[in-house]
Amino acid sequence: AVLVDGFQFLREDVNLHVLTHFHSDHTVGLTRSFSAGTIFCTQVTAALITQLIGVDPARVRGLALDETVALPGAGGVRMTLLDADHCPGSAVAVFEAPTLAAGADDGRGGGSAQRLVLHTGDCRASESMREGLRRWLAGRQVGELFLDTTYCDRRWNFPPQSVACEWLQDLTRTELAREPRTLFVVGSYQIGKERAVRAVAEVVDSPAHVEARRWRVLQLAHWGDARLPSGKSLWSRREEDCQVWMSTMASLSHEALEGILASVNGRFDAVVAFRPTGWSWAPKRMSAEGSSACKPWVGKSGRTRIYSVPYSEHSSYTELRALAEMLMPRRLIPTVNSETSVGKERVMRNLIGTFDLRADPERMDHYLGRADGVDEADMVDVLALSAKRGRALPRGGGTAHGVKHLHSEVVPCGWSSGVLRSRASGQPVDLDLTPPAPPLEPPRNSADTLPGRDGHSADFAFVDADADVVEVPDSDSDDVQQFPPAKQPLGQDDLQCVNLAQQQRLLQFYETDSRNSRAKVAFQTSKLKRKRGKKAKAGSKAVDSGRTSVLQLRFKSDPPKNVSSEQAASARREAPAAAAAASTHAEEHEAHGPAGWPRELQRHSLKESRRRRRDFVA
Numbered sequence: 001a002v003l004v005d006g007f008q009f010l011r012e013d014v015n016l017h018v019l020t021h022f023h024s025d026h027t028v029g030l031t032r033s034f035s036a037g038t039i040f041c042t043q044v045t046a047a048l049i050t051q052l053i054g055v056d057p058a059r060v061r062g063l064a065l066d067e068t069v070a071l072p073g074a075g076g077v078r079m080t081l082l083d084a085d086h087c088p089g090s091a092v093a094v095f096e097a098p099t100l101a102a103g104a105d106d107g108r109g110g111g112s113a114q115r116l117v118l119h120t121g122d123c124r125a126s127e128s129m130r131e132g133l134r135r136w137l138a139g140r141q142v143g144e145l146f147l148d149t150t151y152c153d154r155r156w157n158f159p160p161q162s163v164a165c166e167w168l169q170d171l172t173r174t175e176l177a178r179e180p181r182t183l184f185v186v187g188s189y190q191i192g193k194e195r196a197v198r199a200v201a202e203v204v205d206s207p208a209h210v211e212a213r214r215w216r217v218l219q220l221a222h223w224g225d226a227r228l229p230s231g232k233s234l235w236s237r238r239e240e241d242c243q244v245w246m247s248t249m250a251s252l253s254h255e256a257l258e259g260i261l262a263s264v265n266g267r268f269d270a271v272v273a274f275r276p277t278g279w280s281w282a283p284k285r286m287s288a289e290g291s292s293a294c295k296p297w298v299g300k301s302g303r304t305r306i307y308s309v310p311y312s313e314h315s316s317y318t319e320l321r322a323l324a325e326m327l328m329p330r331r332l333i334p335t336v337n338s339e340t341s342v343g344k345e346r347v348m349r350n351l352i353g354t355f356d357l358r359a360d361p362e363r364m365d366h367y368l369g370r371a372d373g374v375d376e377a378d379m380v381d382v383l384a385l386s387a388k389r390g391r392a393l394p395r396g397g398g399t400a401h402g403v404k405h406l407h408s409e410v411v412p413c414g415w416s417s418g419v420l421r422s423r424a425s426g427q428p429v430d431l432d433l434t435p436p437a438p439p440l441e442p443p444r445n446s447a448d449t450l451p452g453r454d455g456h457s458a459d460f461a462f463v464d465a466d467a468d469v470v471e472v473p474d475s476d477s478d479d480v481q482q483f484p485p486a487k488q489p490l491g492q493d494d495l496q497c498v499n500l501a502q503q504q505r506l507l508q509f510y511e512t513d514s515r516n517s518r519a520k521v522a523f524q525t526s527k528l529k530r531k532r533g534k535k536a537k538a539g540s541k542a543v544d545s546g547r548t549s550v551l552q553l554r555f556k557s558d559p560p561k562n563v564s565s566e567q568a569a570s571a572r573r574e575a576p577a578a579a580a581a582a583s584t585h586a587e588e589h590e591a592h593g594p595a596g597w598p599r600e601l602q603r604h605s606l607k608e609s610r611r612r613r614r615d616f617v618a
Contacts, residue, residue: 020121044089
């Protein structure tokens with residue numbers, strides 16, 4: 001087994017790990033004391049986890065992109081890391097299983113083929129990324145695709161990164177024209193968003209200031225030597241030389257920006273921050289207006305402004321569908337927003353048509369598929385078998401389990417009556433296998449003619465259960481020709497080439513679905529009963545509370561603490577009248593205060609008194 005980005009789920013029986021990139025949500029659980037096997041990753045990610053986290057280099061194996069290695073102890077499985085276009089050092093992991101023997105089944109409806117498993121990690125499925133993946137696959141089909149579905153919804157159709165960078169540059173020019181002495185701050189994570197920073201720095205023609213840890217990350221990620229078109233270095237550690245700063249996404253608030261403005265000692269008069277994230281995408285407005293649709297959030301002082309720009313290092317919905325349609329996997333597993341069955345169904349609904357549903361046992365296609373490589377011996381001519389029903393079994397006897405192949409000696413049970421559908425015409429045809437009683441019995445040479453495909457006619461005859469031949473009228477003559485049922489070519493008609501194995505799988509699907517439905521109904525029923533029981537108990541308490549209040553109202557001013565049984569019985573008999581009198585008394589004295597009433601009644605309003613009276617009567 002191989003564990004991908006799962007260091008918080010370490011298992012004793014797994015010693016092969018794959019790390020797709022260096023973002024903190026993928027390195028959760030990875031510490032300097034890691035000793036659970038070997039970590040395979042790109043060379044950039046290997047340098048980051050050994051230098052910054054302190055993982056033992058002996059436990060890490062850095063691979064170059066497009067390099068294929070055999071995973072030790074994995075039964076011949078090979079792995080290749082391809083560019084994910086997400087952040088520096090990110091990769092897509094492709095696993096190749098050994099070729100299956102001829103005629104073998106991989107358990108996913110695939111048949112005899114090499115099994116490919118592709119895990120995208122986090123990726124930006126840009127056109128260049130998809131093209132590199134297409135070249136490497138060279139026409140091979142992916143069996144299982146673990147897909148980054150962060151933005152898997154039709155709403156998140158934000159523009160490519162190149163367009164988002166142009167928007168950043170347009171906004172930067174606008175702010176420079178408004179106030180030349182403006183400091184620009186670009187939000188980022190511990191790695192990533194470098195292209196957004198470079199887009200802003202190119203317009204300002206200024207290096208971007210980074211703090212010490214981020215400077216080290218850039219050096220390890222091979223971004224430290226990047227330069228601006230003017231020849232200046234893209235990064236700098238000196239604040240006084242930079243008009244662009246790189247900061248964390250969490251620090252982009254007006255309070256933090258005011259603090260930055262106060263710390264620069266008057267070198268800048270305004271601060272503009274960019275929050276590059278795909279979640280800022282507003283489909284209608286931004287699709288029509290472009291960068292001008294990005295409106296600033298202005299601080300109270302007017303000196304700080306924050307823009308949200310739809311720059312993302314994850315795939316947009318359009319790119320996700322393009323990637324899935326290109327790969328067309330037999331099975332697709334979403335890795336984001338799919339923790340629950342409802343979330344998974346919502347994600348998969350947006351990807352219907354991009355993968356083969358036959359591999360998902362929760363869908364009917366799983367039981368209707370698997371038609372590849374079906375032998376003619378596995379097919380059954382249901383029409384021919386039904387014609388022999390009368391001689392095979394007593395009328396009404398037998399079960400569906402009696403159906404066997406055409407060449408078998410076991411004769412199947414049939415139907416007493418049924419409505420069949422012709423593939424030629426697509427219309428329902430009444431095929432009555434029980435001979436009707438006179439005088440409704442049709443002539444022996446009569447037949448129904450229905451329009452078929454391409455305007456041709458399709459002939460259907462009444463079948464005699466006691467005859468060995470099927471009577472079919474001749475369209476060119478009034479004479480009736482008799483001939484034994486001819487064996488039709490495989491796949492000619494739905495009723496003459498029925499795959500029994502497929503029908504059994506379909507029956508299994510419906511039986512499983514029925515059991516699940518019954519269990520769900522039983523659970524909901526028991527839950528409703530418990531809820532009703534709780535309500536009944538609560539109602540009983542309310543009635544008791546109302547009775548207690550009435551008993552207290554029965555003794556007008558300070559009632560004695562100890563009430564005799566005779567007094568209590570008398571109070572119960574007069575309780576309804578006492579409740580009505582108490583309510584009237586409360587209405588008369590609401591404005592003046594119920595002086596001399598019991599303390600409990602003083603705490604309740606007129607509305608509460610009326611509610612208690614209704615509860616008691618109920």
